[in-house]
Amino acid sequence: MAKARAVRSKAPVQVRKEQQPKTADVSAVKLDILENLLSYYMRVVSVVLNRDYDHVLSSVSLAHGTGKVSTLLMVAANPGIRPSVLAHYVLRDRSAMTRLLQQMKTAGLIIEQISDRERRARELYLTAKGKSIVDKVRSLASQQSDAFFGVLSGSEQKQLMELLKKLYASHVHVEDED
Template sequence: MNKESLGKYISAIYRNSQSIINKKLEGYDIGSGQYDFLYVISTNEGISQKELSNILKIGKATTAKAVKSLMKSGYVKRERDEKDKRFYKLYLTEKGKEIVPKIESSFKFMIGVFSEGFSDEEYENILQSLKEILDTVHRVNNELHNE
């Protein structure tokens, strides 16, 4: 088995893809990585911050910080949950809804970049392997933090 670090490549892919998307979304008041939050909220209107964290497999503190920033920028609004007043639901503002097509376009562009040189089957296999790695790393991380 090759002992070369997978993390090194994943990290480099992430940094470079963030740089490309940032360039494509230049001129909008949106920080690196925040478009993931906007996209998930757009496809899950009324989602809670906890659900958002779970979908993105990101810690609650990171999600809270991103949501706060997106609210400050006018992309997201919070409304108290009618069923349980302790919780808030997240929605896009009109400004948030306007940027979603640009985010989707950037994501589609990146899928083209990622899949370049691979057959559809090869690309699907890579995605499946990465999902399995993420699930394992996420599970181990949760286990270590909940000991």
């Protein structure tokens, strides 16, 4: 990182400055139907959220995507959890999960051992090093989320949480019927 960016609780991260053209007007652009498309706002806000998240988490080398932090926290909360169960929650397939776990093993955060009862399976545990950063990761992740959504009032945040949980329940962790 070339420039150290001071913590700015008011405006966590924006579009990078360099992206703004200097010789063209950016303000008078029509968004076509995107203007009123929920999916558009959802995606764009999410992109910015993820970038901010990566910046904040880079200090514990768990940046780049949601998977690493979720993995660390879920292994912490569920010692012995298996890669395929993790994959289900982290929304990856097993092969992507393998690569992610490989990185975390290389980083010395996680160890695995072969399950006694299911010798195909692996049980995942945090190493001492892994355990030592859990608290910091929890705190960074919470702070980042609070700061990012801090532009909303408390009741608005609660509303948003309810709406997102509803979407989550119907699109992510549906118990499929067939």
